[in-house]
Amino acid sequence: MTETRLRFPPSPTGYLHIGGARTALFNWLYAKKTGGKLILRIEDTDTERSTQDSIQGILDGLNWLGIDWDEGPYFQTEFSTDHLAAANQMLAEGKAYKCFCTKEELEARKEAAMAAKQEMGYNGACRNLTPEQVAEKESAGLPFVIRFKVPERNGMLGYDDKVLGRIEHSYNEVDDFVIVRSNGKPLYLLCNVVDDIRDRITHVLRGQDHMTNTTRQVLLYEALGAPMPVFAHMPLTLDLKKAKISKRSHGEIVAVHFYKEHGFIPWAFCNFLVLLGWSPGDDTEIFSREELIEAFTLERINKSNSIFNYRKGDEKFFTDPKAIAINEQYLRTMDIGEIGDMVQKVLEKEGLWNAAYAGEKKEWYLHTLALIRDRFHTLNDFATLGRAYFADDFQVEQKPLEKNLLKFPDLKEWLPLLADRYQALEQFTTEETERVAKELAEEKEVKPGVIVNGMRTVVTGQLAGPSMYDILMTLGRDKVVQRLRNVNRFFQQAD
């Protein structure tokens, strides 16, 4: 059994988007599963559109997702000698020919065909030029492209797709396609095959949008005398309107970096992506890296396209609800130390990080994260909704401000009074703070909720949160007393 070798060959014409990320992930999973290798190859033959920025963006995206590769990145443009050699070989063997049709001619023919509602492929005008005719046109300095000469055969042309089954076309359906441009630069269809042969790729796992390319590439493998890899075409990811997701029409929401910036846990996002077009066959949905590698198979890739369930302008769900749900699931079940490392980056970015959190206050830090993580959706929430735990300059949300504070003007007096009593407490514990708060409520003849919710508002700025007395302990007496005493500022602001 030879080693399995897969590749991820992005074209650097934009950031890494979720479709590409999912393709990379599937290839990576299968390589890991089979103990094979993953090769990263940047297909930059479209020099017009390729940019350095997008190469970096793709690398960053893969790194963030945790998708690593064993070889590369190779750059396709560095192998144009190979590509051209293959083209010349086929030319010499009569498997390809020079075509002198101009772009204008082709376009005119295509438009005429469109108008007449007829087939619009290449008509083979230059296919049967005699050597003399070719020499004549060449000496006249006419530019030419090299086309592959699709054999005239009766049988069917096809391949066995690992997910779709047998795919077939009759030979005459396939037009002679261009493999080298008139400027001498080789084209994707050729480069891709030549590179896959050189890189000894055994499995080509890519989107269904490549199916017709595969049909033509099968011909190339045959003409080049190379063994064919296993092909597997994955379903596409569409939007709610069933349109292919694209950078152009969807923007940032389909970019991998969007999820990085919005506080997703990388593996949680991979977990979401893999479920788009694949399932393990049982009800498992949450996988560790090892579990997923173990469970993954090509055969269980779905045939039908899936929809990335994103609604523009949705107030509650800024992206696919399932992606958020999976992220939440990881957020509250992952090892707290790992969460701590990820939250550190967020806090650092927001200027909330304190070196002591990694030192003498580490226990406090992790305990606090564990206390508040249940209610959060993303890592960023620790710095926004959870800001009061790490800084004093937190905002008080409008809703609790009105509902829990301004509605009860007496709190202006009561909370500072509570602060005094907390200050005087011999033991600052959950039991004691609770007892004192309840006493105060009784004394003022209000429900304890009035005191508790007022306190929560002033101390955390939030309508909701963990148990009040746990919050008090985490924050510590000093901060609590200070925030309670300061309650006046909210009433002044409101006036």
Place this chain on the structure above:
RNA sequence: GUCCCCAUCGUCUAGUCAGGUCCAGGACAUCGGCCUUUCACGCCGACAACACCGGUUCAAAUCCGGUUGGGGACGCCA
């Protein structure tokens, strides 16, 4: 216009190859309830789908044919 692929709850999907165990299971979302002096978590429950028409069969989500619908490709892009 031609060719290719696909079709189960709103979404992701199990079940289809080897027809009966499926008046279709799970998850997300939604809605109720329990828990909670907040909000979540957790737990319990509800809502909700085999695109359509034929055929084969004792029996069809599952096999066959057609229809409709959706997607992809048809570049000197990748």
